Amino acid sequence: MRKLYIGSQILLVIGAILGINWDKWFGDLPEPDFVLPDKVQRLFITPGEDALHERTLSWVSGSKRAFCLDLLRDSTLLKRIHAAHHVVKSGGGTTHLYHAKTGALTEGAYTYRVVDEDIEYEGNFRIKGANTGRQSFIYIGDIQDRWPSGTDTLVMEVQDRFPDVDAWIFGGDMIERPHDRHWALFYDAVKTLAPSTPFIPATGNHEYEMGLNTDLGDRWVHTFVMPHNGPKYREGITYYVDYPNVRIVCVDTNTYEWNLPQTNTWLQRVLTERRDSPFVIVVGHHAVHSVRKGRKNYLVHHLLGPLYESCGVDLVLQGHDHAYARDGQNPVYIVSTAAVKHYAVGDPEAHDFSTTGGRYYQHLQVTPDTLFYTAYDKGENEPFDQFFITKE
Numbered sequence: 001m002r003k004l005y006i007g008s009q010i011l012l013v014i015g016a017i018l019g020i021n022w023d024k025w026f027g028d029l030p031e032p033d034f035v036l037p038d039k040v041q042r043l044f045i046t047p048g049e050d051a052l053h054e055r056t057l058s059w060v061s062g063s064k065r066a067f068c069l070d071l072l073r074d075s076t077l078l079k080r081i082h083a084a085h086h087v088v089k090s091g092g093g094t095t096h097l098y099h100a101k102t103g104a105l106t107e108g109a110y111t112y113r114v115v116d117e118d119i120e121y122e123g124n125f126r127i128k129g130a131n132t133g134r135q136s137f138i139y140i141g142d143i144q145d146r147w148p149s150g151t152d153t154l155v156m157e158v159q160d161r162f163p164d165v166d167a168w169i170f171g172g173d174m175i176e177r178p179h180d181r182h183w184a185l186f187y188d189a190v191k192t193l194a195p196s197t198p199f200i201p202a203t204g205n206h207e208y209e210m211g212l213n214t215d216l217g218d219r220w221v222h223t224f225v226m227p228h229n230g231p232k233y234r235e236g237i238t239y240y241v242d243y244p245n246v247r248i249v250c251v252d253t254n255t256y257e258w259n260l261p262q263t264n265t266w267l268q269r270v271l272t273e274r275r276d277s278p279f280v281i282v283v284g285h286h287a288v289h290s291v292r293k294g295r296k297n298y299l300v301h302h303l304l305g306p307l308y309e310s311c312g313v314d315l316v317l318q319g320h321d322h323a324y325a326r327d328g329q330n331p332v333y334i335v336s337t338a339a340v341k342h343y344a345v346g347d348p349e350a351h352d353f354s355t356t357g358g359r360y361y362q363h364l365q366v367t368p369d370t371l372f373y374t375a376y377d378k379g380e381n382e383p384f385d386q387f388f389i390t391k392e
């Protein structure tokens with residue numbers, strides 16, 4: 001009886017502490033007030049499931065408008081697409097998000113115009129042909145700027161160096177918090193790139209509201225309008241896109257524990273039934289082999305790692321640890337970061353290669369029989385890590 005009394009008192013105290021501190025520990029950080037100017041801004045391009053041929057353009061404005069997207073080739077109007085509109089009310093204000101899907105396009109250069117009554121924005125993008133025999137990508141781990149930290153110069157450096165890649169892949173934590181000022185910071189860092197080059201983003205924990213990582217918010221899904229080919233409840237967030245030489249699968253590792261059976265069944269299918277693409281790359285924010293001191297992502301390590309290995313994944317791109325590591329061969333696991341925030345490597349002996357303190361990025365090239373990987377540090381010409389994976 002006495003034990004029962006003490007037990008219930010302990011539970012009561014724990015409940016009271018949780019109740020008092022719930023908002024502080026698990027609640028959302030208040031978003032500062034904002035008012036967006038009434039102009040077309042924050043243009044992003046993302047690929048459809050057929051990543052070589054399909055594009056979605058998204059943008060933001062300060063009010064509800066009847067926007068269309070005009071698609072032109074050689075100054076000739078090919079099609080006019082009525083934009084979808086979503087209004088997102090967050091703690092600090094209102095965001096009007098728009099997107100338009102182009103459908104399948106043939107190889108060549110395109111001009112697009114965001115049109116209301118007048119032309120409000122004009123940009124260009126290119127659809128590449130499959131006959132180049134090679135697709136290439138940039139991978140960027142965490143950015144997570146709290147203030148301008150030189151990410152824009154990193155982006156321009158990489159753009160100058162690799163101007164013609166098929167897409168930039170992001171491993172999550174692109175923004176510090178899902179607040180307008182952090183979205184603005186991210187867009188300012190990638191503004192030279194985003195209106196013309198497709199982005200393939202995975203979600204990080206910082207894209208979610210603080211706490212139990214259950215609220216991604218609607219700004220992400222209406223900004224990055226990705227293929228809805230993912231598992232139930234994660235459509236458009238966990239997804240894949242296909243290039244001729246590679247399937248790229250982005251997994252929302254933040255909510256893995258809440259959607260474990262659906263995600264595993266879906267991964268088994270899309271990793272093994274992958275049509276003609278010889279290579280498969282998985283992108284997931286939390287690392288199978290964490291490099292940060294004292295960190296282990298247990299479910300990702302014990303469940304996703306063996307699944308990737310049994311399904312023949314070639315390369316896994318990860319983040320979250322603000323350091324660099326390479327592990328294994330089938331697949332090769334990479335942890336990387338492009339942020340100014342750095343963490344120490346916990347146990348260098350536990351990794352095939354590890355380092356920290358830099359702002360890293362990767363250049364990937366995929367042919368029908370070889371995946372070439374090179375990793376660079378900002379401002380350095382020579383790669384600090386490289387390898388290739390071949391298929392017979």
Ligand SMILES: [Fe+2]
Pocket residue numbers: 142173204205206285319320321
């Ligand atoms: Fe993270």
